[in-house]
Amino acid sequence: MIAEYANPNLQSFAEVLLAKVNAGDFVAGVVGQNVILEGMAFSVFEMLQAMNSQWNPKFARTLAGTIADERRHVGFGENRIGALIRQYPEKKAEVERMQKEMSFHMLAAFANQLRDPNTAREADRITARVEGRTPEDQPVATWQGAAIGDLSTDEIESLLSDTVLKEFKTRLGRVGIEYQTPDRP
Amino acid sequence: MTDDIHALDEEAFFDEVYTFQHWFDSVEGYLHDTRFGRKHPTSEVPSEGRREALISTLCNYCVGETAALEASSGLVVIAPNRALKVFLATQAADEARHLEVFYRRLAELGVHDPEAEIPKRASASLLEFKRSLLELVDARDWDAAIFAQNVVLESMEFTTFGTHMRRTDDATADMLARILRDERRHIGFGETQLGRRLHADPVLKARLSRVRARLDPLVLASFTESLEALGVARGDRPELAKDYLQTVGRLGVE
Numbered sequence: 001m002i003a004e005y006a007n008p009n010l011q012s013f014a015e016v017l018l019a020k021v022n023a024g025d026f027v028a029g030v031v032g033q034n035v036i037l038e039g040m041a042f043s044v045f046e047m048l049q050a051m052n053s054q055w056n057p058k059f060a061r062t063l064a065g066t067i068a069d070e071r072r073h074v075g076f077g078e079n080r081i082g083a084l085i086r087q088y089p090e091k092k093a094e095v096e097r098m099q100k101e102m103s104f105h106m107l108a109a110f111a112n113q114l115r116d117p118n119t120a121r122e123a124d125r126i127t128a129r130v131e132g133r134t135p136e137d138q139p140v141a142t143w144q145g146a147a148i149g150d151l152s153t154d155e156i157e158s159l160l161s162d163t164v165l166k167e168f169k170t171r172l173g174r175v176g177i178e179y180q181t182p183d184r185p
Numbered sequence: 186m187t188d189d190i191h192a193l194d195e196e197a198f199f200d201e202v203y204t205f206q207h208w209f210d211s212v213e214g215y216l217h218d219t220r221f222g223r224k225h226p227t228s229e230v231p232s233e234g235r236r237e238a239l240i241s242t243l244c245n246y247c248v249g250e251t252a253a254l255e256a257s258s259g260l261v262v263i264a265p266n267r268a269l270k271v272f273l274a275t276q277a278a279d280e281a282r283h284l285e286v287f288y289r290r291l292a293e294l295g296v297h298d299p300e301a302e303i304p305k306r307a308s309a310s311l312l313e314f315k316r317s318l319l320e321l322v323d324a325r326d327w328d329a330a331i332f333a334q335n336v337v338l339e340s341m342e343f344t345t346f347g348t349h350m351r352r353t354d355d356a357t358a359d360m361l362a363r364i365l366r367d368e369r370r371h372i373g374f375g376e377t378q379l380g381r382r383l384h385a386d387p388v389l390k391a392r393l394s395r396v397r398a399r400l401d402p403l404v405l406a407s408f409t410e411s412l413e414a415l416g417v418a419r420g421d422r423p424e425l426a427k428d429y430l431q432t433v434g435r436l437g438v439e
Contacts, residue, residue, distance in 0.1 A: 009106075009108035009185075012105045012108075013037075017029070017033060017102065020032055027085065031099065031172075033077070035078070036168065038073040039074055042067060042070040043163050043167060047144075050141045050142065051143070051148050054149065077175075078171060082174065085176045092176070099172065103180075107184060107185050114156055120152075123156075143159075144159055144163050199377075203269065203271055203272035205275060208278075212366075212367070221285065223359040228293040228356065230293065240296055240302070241306045245407070246346075247299065247303050248307045249311060249315075249342055250283045250287060252334075252338065253338060253371075256333075257276040258277045260273045260330055261273045282367075308411060308414075310402075311407040314400060314403040331378050333400060335375025336379070336433055339372045341407070344425055344429040344432060346365050347361075348423045348425060350362055383436060390437070397433070401430075401433075
């Protein structure tokens with residue numbers, strides 16, 4: 001079932017990371033997992049939590065626990081990697097290439113998912129459901145300052161991509177890695 | 186979902202018991218309200234001779250736990266399905282906890298640089314065992330690696346910790362008693378994974394017999410080395426070897 005529904009771009013994203021792990025490259029593996037993968041998961045889950053807070057609060061609460069874990073994992077990456085990059089400066093270029101490649105696959109996964117007509121229809125159904133509620137029990141779900149329920153899927157893709165890439169840039173900068181702008185799918 | 190997991194069919198049963206939720210429910214019973222793996226509040230330090238012996242023993246336990254931590258993490262990668270991956274992830278968490286509590290106890294005994302101390306005191310046979318186990322994992326040999334880790338290594342630890350627990354200070358005994366609860370779960374996993382298949386597959390049985398023939402001498406030698414390091418006279422030595430061989434023998438791999 002998972003293989004049937006899994007986004008192939010996400011599979012490619014994972015393969016880039018697993019290649020580093022299989023090669024025993026600890027520095028690239030930690031950056032790939034704890035900064036890139038966990039950073040992406042953190043933002044995606046935060047956005048999903050905001051979306052679900054209106055119409056599926058139970059799932060939103062489940063995500064809150066996951067987000068708390070992800071925050072810890074990203075923190076580990078940031079604390080440890082800076083020291084490792086200073087210790088192995090020759091690793092920098094390779095890690096930067098990996099970040100660019102993983103970022104491309106991530107953007108392709110977002111595009112693949114959010115440009116799918118089924119996703120747009122699902123978004124419309126959720127909007128209709130939310131609009132059916134009274135103003136008293138309909139809190140305005142916002143994420144990154146935007147009323148997420150009012151956005152089109154194109155706008156969601158753009159907001160999500162920009163948010164995650166901005167986070168990558170900030171976090172990588174903290175550990176001494178120069179963010180590489182990925183190609184856009 | 187039924188409350189009685191034993192009422193589930195086999196597939197649903199393993200789907201339930203190989204979960205983090207089941208792990209949480211299990212460890213809560215014996216780790217709740219503990220700090221670094223024990224409830225015993227004092228940081229009791231034995232007299233000098235016994236302290237030295239305990240440090241050597243704990244350093245060797247750290248070698249075994251590091252082997253299990255690295256092997257179980259590696260086995261996550263080659264596990265054939267999601268449920269087995271999740272169980273092995275819980276085992277990796279257990280092994281990391283064991284290592285942490287042993288390091289903590291070593292610090293209480295005055296060892297401030299365990300990374301330097303462990304190689305000085307580690308049994309050569311145990312180090313060789315660790316190398317052999319990790320080679321099986323690196324070779325992606327699932328059956329042999331599970332046998333070496335969850336049957337042989339866990340049985341060795343189960344026997345050793347159980348014997349040690351009855352002869353040591355209260356703080357160490359408390360810590361070991363709680364680790365033993367984890368080890369029992371890990372051995373059960375190994376026996377479940379291999380038991381039925383071994384019964385039906387003589388080729389697998391013969392192959393694991395060869396793995397056992399390579400590992401048993403290392404385990405038995407590590408018992409001897411550890412007891413000699415502890416200065417235990419031959420006549421006073423507990424029957425570690427017999428207990429270990431009985432535990433491993435349950436699977437029928439001669």
